[in-house]
Amino acid sequence: MSDLEAARIESEAQRLFKKLGVMTDFKTGGKYSLEHCRSIAPLTLKINDLKREKDAVILAHYYCTPDIVYGVADFKGDSYALAKKAAQTGQKNIIFCGVYFMAQTAKIVNPDKNVFLPPVTAGCSLADGIDAEEAAKLKAGYPQAALVCYINSTAEVKAFCDVCVTSSNVYDIVSALPNKQIVFVPDLFMAENIRAELKRRGIEKEVLSFGSTCCVHDKYTVRDIEEIKSAHPNAKIISHPECPRSVCEMSDYCGSTAGMLSYVKGSDAEEFAVFSEDGIVNSLELENPSKTFYPVSRTCAQMKRNTLNNVLGVLENLDKAPRVEVSRDIALKAKISIDNMFKMAGK
Numbered sequence: 001m002s003d004l005e006a007a008r009i010e011s012e013a014q015r016l017f018k019k020l021g022v023m024t025d026f027k028t029g030g031k032y033s034l035e036h037c038r039s040i041a042p043l044t045l046k047i048n049d050l051k052r053e054k055d056a057v058i059l060a061h062y063y064c065t066p067d068i069v070y071g072v073a074d075f076k077g078d079s080y081a082l083a084k085k086a087a088q089t090g091q092k093n094i095i096f097c098g099v100y101f102m103a104q105t106a107k108i109v110n111p112d113k114n115v116f117l118p119p120v121t122a123g124c125s126l127a128d129g130i131d132a133e134e135a136a137k138l139k140a141g142y143p144q145a146a147l148v149c150y151i152n153s154t155a156e157v158k159a160f161c162d163v164c165v166t167s168s169n170v171y172d173i174v175s176a177l178p179n180k181q182i183v184f185v186p187d188l189f190m191a192e193n194i195r196a197e198l199k200r201r202g203i204e205k206e207v208l209s210f211g212s213t214c215c216v217h218d219k220y221t222v223r224d225i226e227e228i229k230s231a232h233p234n235a236k237i238i239s240h241p242e243c244p245r246s247v248c249e250m251s252d253y254c255g256s257t258a259g260m261l262s263y264v265k266g267s268d269a270e271e272f273a274v275f276s277e278d279g280i281v282n283s284l285e286l287e288n289p290s291k292t293f294y295p296v297s298r299t300c301a302q303m304k305r306n307t308l309n310n311v312l313g314v315l316e317n318l319d320k321a322p323r324v325e326v327s328r329d330i331a332l333k334a335k336i337s338i339d340n341m342f343k344m345a346g347k
């Protein structure tokens, strides 16, 4: 290796360490080391070079590992921000570091672009919670209702829905719908949180729900909160609305990934217990160096299937790598529910 190349790798390692060095490595429990950053620097450099060469953009959900989110992603975000960003990118090739329904959404809003999901089959227990046949039955069975789908659903399910929502806009969109009856799929816990929020707002609607739960957030319990409160009585509890209602009820703040980030930033508190995926803890650590976080550690194994190696694999074989495809008919119908979300979310 030439001196020049060695210096370039060292400078990339230092860039990575500035960010990753403050973050918890959930595999070891310690912080990411400079040695670790040195070991991944050749890969992140190669990916960032190839990205420019091949007219590619990398979008990454906060739940991916920090080497992806802070090493190679051009844009990071929660589900809503990434869906919006996917609709605005100029590059021909979109590499989506997330799970399948997210990459499908990027394809639906960009039918003429190539969309790649590096782990190809990375799934989600929520999106698996309802299929198109069940969605069709709900649509036919509740003709007066608005069929509202959480973005964590397949394109085939979205095709039957009136409007799609994410955790960052669900309450406002459901509140604004004219229908008195809402059929919400597929997050059963989110549905409970919607009912509670509508009650709090004094809005009368019947919310029926079908589907499943997030296999990461559904494991949190009231006991977890009690334990963390007894160990860290001053910690604010923050949670995601995919958690059980009992957990959200006891939280100081319950909201979307972006919502948690802004709550912590704006809070005077110094300690926080985080009832959400490990990836968000890493971003909180980076953005709030003076605050302390107590992760109640839960990992989305599917999100963690995005690796520097499989991102590089896609970039090196753009012509042959499997692309995310959605049939034209399904994409056109699903896009209506996504566009309705963009219109109703208004930002």
Ligand code: 13P
Pocket: 077, 078, 079, 080, 152, 166, 167, 168, 214, 242, 256, 257, 258
């Ligand atoms: P948000 O990104 O909308 O907060 O949702 C979290 C999640 O579980 C994504 O799969």
Ligand code: SF4
Pocket: 063, 099, 123, 124, 125, 126, 127, 152, 214, 215, 216, 217, 242, 277, 300, 301, 302, 303
């Ligand atoms: Fe799906 Fe839950 Fe993983 Fe998000 S965290 S991708 S909702 S399984």
